[in-house]
Amino acid sequence: MLIAATIQRPTLLLDEAVCRANIEWMARKAARTGTRLRPHAKTHQSAAIAEWLRDAGVTALTTSSVTMARYFADHGWQDLTIAFPVNWRELGDIAELAGRVRLALLAANESSARFLAENLRQTVDIWLEVETGDGRSGVPWDEAERLDEMRRIIEAAPQLRLRGLLSHGGHSYEARDAPSAAASWAESLLRLRSLREALRNRGAGPLAISPGDTPGCMAAADFADIDEVRPGAFVFHDLMMRQIGVCREEDMALGVACPVVDVQAARRQWVIYGGAVHLSRDALSENGRLHYGEIAPFDPERGWGESIPGARVVHLSQEHGLVQTDAAHFDRFQPGDLLVVRPVHACLTAHHLRGYRTLRGQWLPMMAGPEEA
Amino acid sequence: MLIAATIQRPTLLLDEAVCRANIEWMARKAARTGTRLRPHAKTHQSAAIAEWLRDAGVTALTTSSVTMARYFADHGWQDLTIAFPVNWRELGDIAELAGRVRLALLAANESSARFLAENLRQTVDIWLEVETGDGRSGVPWDEAERLDEMRRIIEAAPQLRLRGLLSHGGHSYEARDAPSAAASWAESLLRLRSLREALRNRGAGPLAISPGDTPGCMAAADFADIDEVRPGAFVFHDLMMRQIGVCREEDMALGVACPVVDVQAARRQWVIYGGAVHLSRDALSENGRLHYGEIAPFDPERGWGESIPGARVVHLSQEHGLVQTDAAHFDRFQPGDLLVVRPVHACLTAHHLRGYRTLRGQWLPMMAGPEEA
Structure with a gap:
């Protein structure tokens, strides 16, 4: 339970070990x-x-x-x-x-x-x-x-x-x-x-x-x-890099923990606090449909668990996100729960969230945004 | 020359008179x-x-x-x-x-x-x-x-x-x-x-x-x-409201002043300092093509002039924007100039830029971004 208690709002989680391994891999390749x-x-x-x-x-x-x-x-x-x-x-x-x-x-x-x-x-x-x-x-x-x-x-x-x-x-x-x-x-x-x-x-x-x-x-x-x-x-890394074929699921170092605020049974959708201002509108096309991220359960030790098959962020307003799932998975989240969005484009998602919470609970700030610059 | 000298980076310009008139209009309607x-x-x-x-x-x-x-x-x-x-x-x-x-x-x-x-x-x-x-x-x-x-x-x-x-x-x-x-x-x-x-x-x-x-x-x-x-x-108001048909050109109170940093003669494109992190990726569809804003010349007194016919932001990277124009207008901007993007979606553009420069040169800050919140 390293990070759970502190999360109230959309929060960018960073797996330091994965990030450092990604860095090491590229540094070794360049050094050769x-x-x-x-x-x-x-x-x-x-x-x-x-x-x-x-x-x-x-x-x-x-x-x-x-x-x-x-x-x-x-x-x-x-x-x-x-x-x-x-x-x-x-x-x-x-x-x-x-x-x-x-x-x-x-x-x-x-x-x-x-x-x-x-x-x-x-x-x-x-x-x-x-x-x-x-x-x-x-x-x-x-x-x-x-x-x-x-x-x-x-x-x-x-x-x-x-x-x-x-x-x-x-x-x-x-x-x-x-x-x-x-x-x-x-x-x-x-x-x-x-x-x-x-x-x-x-x-x-x-x-x-x-x-x-x-x-x-x-x-x-x-x-x-x-x-x-x-x-x-x-x-x-991110879903875009995985789609291009240059990283694996386990190389993706980021997840956005988002509170679930509503559920829509007829549509099998979870409504999350996590919108365009948090995730960015960068989308991936999958079977001809656009989406803004995959979904995993929150895990207080590992950040996130295995991605939930087929669950995708399908709509973003300024602060709301709609996650489409199906009957087999719909009951997994209720209002008050946290879920984790695996972002499409790490750069823009990080830019919007302005800082990182590592899985050990450390807060890593980002440079000041445009206002202060 | 009220605002020109201060603009180095993408800057959200706000016409206070237009904004106050928009507010008055709605306040009177509600009061009735x-x-x-x-x-x-x-x-x-x-x-x-x-x-x-x-x-x-x-x-x-x-x-x-x-x-x-x-x-x-x-x-x-x-x-x-x-x-x-x-x-x-x-x-x-x-x-x-x-x-x-x-x-x-x-x-x-x-x-x-x-x-x-x-x-x-x-x-x-x-x-x-x-x-x-x-x-x-x-x-x-x-x-x-x-x-x-x-x-x-x-x-x-x-x-x-x-x-x-x-x-x-x-x-x-x-x-x-x-x-x-x-x-x-x-x-x-x-x-x-x-x-x-x-x-x-x-x-x-x-x-x-x-x-x-x-x-x-x-x-x-x-x-x-x-x-x-x-x-x-x-x-x-913004281009979206104008497309919906509920505001006029002269009701739109915002423009984003962006430095021109490169020109591409073969493609008739201006490259601007102004990307997805400034304008947002909210797009409008026009004749089947998406765009991220219209273009007007910068005007140090009035903020912006008449929109340039057909000129549109057609591509956004994190910090770059590409503006498509044509042979009749291409020579209007050179590196070092400012142009003004009329935004598609005022809410998201304002959110990204975190503050306003009025046409009198006053700086109006916005609430702190997610990091500080």
Whole structure:
């Protein structure tokens, strides 16, 4: 009975042992090829969990915002990459941060490279953001001429140190088995290497390569000839990673304990205190229907038990969740009980809940939310 | 240039004049029939905005959690309804709150009514939660026998004061014109009244009626013979309300100012700092495609200008947004610029951004997020 008595509201439970094992697995994989593991901290946003990464030998982090980089700098991290197209409007905060840690920024286009060359006074590392297929930000991998122009702008600015080519192969999330995720990863790598070759032919010096997405990092055979990897979600894993085929049930480190507040016998539904503001609306499609999480019984020692077959969160309001079950299981929960939602997307669920309760009862806070930032 | 210089990150802009006009409109409508307006505070979660409600004569609020009720009690509100099935696990906080304000709770089922009768010592008001068609929580309106049993349990407990029948006709959100929203509202009312009659026939005394949803409250001709209404979203309105047909473009009080961080010429897309953690994934379907917001230029005096035809947020990552535009408009924004997203669902967007910047530059904080709660 380590955690039960304290739970009144939707609470994010974290199995520290599972999380540490996930971290160890990735750290060992990176170490085998001498690849730097620079985990993405947006998944956990927690200095306490970052210490578990440090315990596994990690010395550098990735963040998705200047605010997040500042938080980790304030907690002793000296080597940070903001893996988001540089936001010109935060130049002051970037300069302040660059004055006290080794900071890397992303140049996602020519004008941003020029902006940094002309306006930033502090020394920073620069990665060229390369779009290798996910259709989000950065310069497409086959536009070598544009990337070469960016390289020249950066090389001409003494305060900017060009590090190499960085990509986020986010399209690996569309994979539905590990070989497909591995193939997506291999394609991104091939594109980065082909671009590196094209830039060398135009006179570029050595360029490091930094790909990063959890499905690819899990599914790849190894990280040979890769300087750095930046996975994030691997620390927790979730139903999305399991659906992609890169983690097992027992690798998922999170559950959201939610009070049952009503039961609907005619519909075989449990109504929970746990809505879109807690779980997020990230959904998985299963047999053509969307759902927002699987259900397990609460267990005060282990956090949660075996998932209940077929039980799914099928509807979310702001604070209510509706869980669909069937006649065989409906009687398992009554108002006043706790159940555990296994989240679809660990990053967003953690973001919403702002902190973790470990199975030993310890509270691990997260960085402050947007208001305080 | 009242607000421009301060905006570095995704920032929720609020037009106070529009918001106050929305409040006035609803307050006058309720006053015409002597109906109590008990606005739902989950939309804004802000003591400052609640003062604008007070300025319009409002003296009672609805909340969706015990935490939210505590926040407003701490800010001087003495009459609060927690319009969420009572959460047994928060009995201690409920008791504390009931000791200092007039508090109303929802009994959503027989066991919760019994729980309150047996375990709560403080005097509270009780509403029977009636499900009139939205398929969420509460007892279906045509199960008068169950509701009558709940009535008897409550009447037998001296500390519980039975107030009446409360419903949330959330299915009005499916309407796509005001007459449909009005019809949905009328159907919910008919069901509440028919139930009230059935309970009278079983010996119940006078029961008040409290329906509540913004589409219905906007579209209904008047609130005749309704004791209380509990709309929330009307204070801000949003694209969802406009799609339902119950507000105009000029009634929408919110915009999210987002920095442009990259542009994608081949795809005619702007990449913004503004993702799922800022805007929420609540989407609208338009011509068979989902989107997460419309786009207007930033205006330092008026907040935003006319919406840009056809421009839509079409993809959200955790912190990135992709805005689709066309050749005619693509050149309007470059990295470093601000644009404004008009949000799909005001409640969730406000929840994520945790505070408001008025067009005069004032910062209105929101209640603390889940971590601090």
